[in-house]
Amino acid sequence: MASIFEVLAEPRRREILDILRGGERPVGDLVERLALTQPTVSKHLRVLRGAGLVEVRQDAQRRLYRLRLEPLTEIDAWLAPYRRMWTDSLDALERHLDEMEDQ
Incomplete structure (x- = not known):
């Protein structure tokens, strides 16, 4: 299968x-x-x-x-760490932009 x-x-x-x-x-x-x-x-x-x-x-x-929907939980679980990476990257970008704005 x-x-x-x-x-x-x-x-x-x-x-x-x-x-x-x-x-x-x-x-x-x-x-x-x-x-x-x-x-x-x-x-x-x-x-x-x-x-x-x-x-x-x-x-x-x-x-x-x-x-x-139940089988899609397998995909959601697999994507979770990538989502965290994406969120971390966006947070870092936001901090960088805030720092540039302050300068």
Whole structure:
């Protein structure tokens, strides 16, 4: 099974997740918004489902997909130290600019 990072390396899959942030969507809506064929969208959804990033619910003849946030905690945890580095760098820049302003 591919890691979440490998799954999200594909730009169209990230685009699907961005769309699903707005709420549950049927496959047809995703096909229309992405301007891809239905089989291509279904393939991406299958990969996203396998990684646990989306879940599907059957509603009569429609399959509705929604985002699952839990797996994204792995990415958030991985990014945390980089976020701290970024914040530290911005704080240092702010101090430097304040010092220049005082001079």
